[in-house]
Amino acid sequence: MFELSETPGDGQMSKAPGDNAFLSVRDLKVHFSTSDGIVKATDGLTFELERGKTLGIVGESGSGKSVSSSAIMGLHRGTNAILGGEILLEGVDLLKVSDEEMRKRRGREVAMIFQDPLSAMHPYYTVGNQIMEAYQVHNDVTKREARKRAIEMLDRVGIPQPDRRVDDYPHQFSGGMRQRAMIAMGLINNPSLLIADEPTTALDVTVQAQILDLLQDLQRDFDAAVIIITHDLGVVAEMADDVLVMYAGRAVEYGPCKEILTHPQMPYTWGLLSSVPDLTASTEAKLLPIRGNPPSLLNPLPGCAFEPRCDHVAKVGGDLCRTTLPDLTPATSGGNHTKRCHIKNADEVYEAEILPEIAPDLVED
Amino acid sequence: MFGYIVRRLMTAFLVVVLVSMVTFTLFFKGPSDPASALCEETGGRCTAAELNSIREQMGLNDGLVVNYSRFVKGLFVDREMYYQGEQMCEAPCFGISYGSRQPVTPQFVEKWPATVSLAVGAVLLYVIIGMTLGSLAARFRGSFFDRAVVGVATVITAVPYYVLALVAWIVLVLQLSIFPETGYHPFTDSPVLWASGLLLPWVVLAFAYAPANMRYMRGYMVESLGEDYIRTARAKGMSQQGVVFKHGLRAAIVPMTTIVGLEFAVLLAGTVFTEFLFEIDGIGWWSINSLGNPIDFPVLNITGTAAAVLIVLGNLIVDLLYAVLDPRVRLA
Structure with a gap:
């Protein structure tokens, strides 16, 4: 069913020794040249992902989540974006393959589902037509076969009466059904990597859970690697094996999901956790937003990008936060957990100051 | 849908009646006797x-x-x-012409084919040119081609139509004789004469109308190419041509239909200056000739009523086409 054995086309083999990761992104840079200067939307992003695993990329708007995933899809080709680094998919650098080769991989090996399924589907073509198109682009089949396959996929993603709904237009679908149809479109060619860009943001909460369940089911069936982009830590907690927290185009914390959610060591991650509403808290409890605004990517600060918004600068001696960009270093808890922060005893600060605020009942244990 | 059409036809009828009443009153109370x-x-x-x-x-x-x-x-x-x-x-x-002393209805029937021939040819020509150039300019937005097309279009738009038509006629017919003599010959008499007599008017009208249509088309295409569904189409692995000329074009054509449909209705109602300059015996020329002393009211009445009917019907047809082209516009 899968095209695992497929030999890469004209893509260059640049496999590093000992690197067997299914997807390996190394030092990815996506810069945009504008009249005001170079915008570093993504700068030096590195992560790995295995088949069957899910990576959650978290961060606020403009942190470079979507830009990075578009780079994996090759969607920046033909724009003024300047790309650097490597995106190795089964050893093939997607940044180096030809446009035509990338086009052939798009939708077949790497598929993407988008945030708002209403605007992401063409309003003048039927849902079936658009799903069939995704199949026909990569498979030399008749219209009838493609239609049959589209109905199969609609059935698989849980659309009732798929043989009739296949002829509906997107506006005749509900929001949840549209997202299901988008998923059907994304998975119709059995891609080995699926990127879901905020797949549940435009949906109401009950439908969100259904869509996440569906994604997990399908991931199991198809053994696909999934990147889920979100700013919803609930989604991350449910879906992700690994979490990558992005801020101002860089990874600021990266590691196993459970580790990141229970022992975060970067003040920005603390901020994200603090701003999640707690249903069990009293109605008087205030949400704690992260103060300030996201930084300009045009003139990045020399030091830590989060420094102007960080409440913990005083814990680092001198001007270090303002002058020096911290490296992504292993966290004190070890493992594969890395963080980009100067604070030495971040785990202690978290236990002492942050945890009591966001989950007081956990502290007493 | 049927009920909607009936309702629309009734309003259309009311508009035409009102126009005819106003025309009649203006003439009757006016100074021309x-x-x-x-x-x-x-x-x-x-x-x-x-x-x-x-x-x-x-x-x-x-x-x-x-x-x-x-x-x-x-x-x-x-x-x-x-x-x-x-x-x-x-x-x-519609009365008897004060000029020709003949009933105007048969004359209208006789003259209208010339106007229709002129309008149909011109619309076909400028729609093809305008939409092709416009979508290509949008596809290669920012390129030299895009700038050149938009620049030339701006210059043409800045030239008044009567200057454009007059210069074209003087240079291309009188001086260089590149184009054949203009005039209207019924298609049924001789298709060759029909086409050769209308060739320059078609070209001139197309030249005048294409730039604006190119600009509209370019704008709608740029807009549609920025939509999320274009990104989806690219993410499916469609070729750039497929993305632009299937998904992009399909969305841009809908608003273009409105513009072209209404322009076509106006052209069918008579192009006064074009018919006059190129000696095409259509209803535009006819109505401008009726403005003597006394004003040939029956002629103005029938051409005016025809224009009202055409524009009202044009509007209706455009709206109905919209429902066909845009599945979201479903009428109850």
Whole structure:
């Protein structure tokens, strides 16, 4: 069913020794040249992902989540974006393959589902037509076969009466059904990597859970690697094996999901956790937003990008936060957990100051 | 859907009736008096008694309402009219031309094909040119090609139409003889003559209309190419051509239909200057010639009513096309 054995086309083999990761992104840079200067939307992003695993990329708007995933899809080709680094998919650098080769991989090996399924589907073509198109682009089949396959996929993603709904237009679908149809479109060619860009943001909460369940089911069936982009830590907690927290185009914390959610060591991650509403808290409890605004990517600060918004600068001696960009270093808890922060005893600060605020009942244990 | 069309047709009918009433009133209350012109022409000296007898015979003394109801009745029943003697005016009667002294309806039927030929050819030509250039300019937005097309279009738009048409005629027909003599020959007589006589007017009209349509098309394409569904189409692995000329074009064509449909209705109602300059005996030229002394009201009446009908119907057809082209516009 899968095209695992497929030999890469004209893509260059640049496999590093000992690197067997299914997807390996190394030092990815996506810069945009504008009249005001170079915008570093993504700068030096590195992560790995295995088949069957899910990576959650978290961060606020403009942190470079979507830009990075578009780079994996090759969607920046033909724009003024300047790309650097490597995106190795089964050893093939997607940044180096030809446009035509990338086009052939798009939708077949790497598929993407988008945030708002209403605007992401063409309003003048039927849902079936658009799903069939995704199949026909990569498979030399008749219209009838493609239609049959589209109905199969609609059935698989849980659309009732798929043989009739296949002829509906997107506006005749509900929001949840549209997202299901988008998923059907994304998975119709059995891609080995699926990127879901905020797949549940435009949906109401009950439908969100259904869509996440569906994604997990399908991931199991198809053994696909999934990147889920979100700013919803609930989604991350449910879906992700690994979490990558992005801020101002860089990874600021990266590691196993459970580790990141229970022992975060970067003040920005603390901020994200603090701003999640707690249903069990009293109605008087205030949400704690992260103060300030996201930084300009045009003139990045020399030091830590989060420094102007960080409440913990005083814990680092001198001007270090303002002058020096911290490296992504292993966290004190070890493992594969890395963080980009100067604070030495971040785990202690978290236990002492942050945890009591966001989950007081956990502290007493 | 059926009920909607019926409702729309009823409003369309009301609009046409209103237009005809206003036209009739303006003429009847206006300064132009066909009776006095006729009176002076016949007798040399026109006495008050003679004038009054002519007015009486033409029915002009009977007031606006009576005259309008006679006109309406004449649309359905043959009617006797007086203009230098009795004449039979067959239904639908729009009156007898003060100039040619003939009923205007048969003349309209005779002249309209020229206008239709002119309009159809011009629309086909400029829609093809405008939409092709516009979508290509959007596809290669920011390129030299895009800038060149937009620049040339701006220059052409800045030239007044009568200058453009006049210069084209003087240079291309009179001086260089690149284009054949213009004029209208019925298609059924000789398709070759028909086409050669209309060739330059088509080209000139297309030249005048294409730039604006190119700009509209480019704008709508740029807009549609920025939509999320274009990114989805690319993410599916569609080729760039497929993305632009299937998904992008499909969305841009819908608003273009409105513009072209209404332009077409206006062209069908007569292109005054084009017909006049290129000696095409259509209804545009006919109506401009009717503005003498006295104003040839029956001619103006029929061409004006035709224009109203065409524009109202054009609007209706455009709206119905919208429902066909845009599945979201489903009418109950």
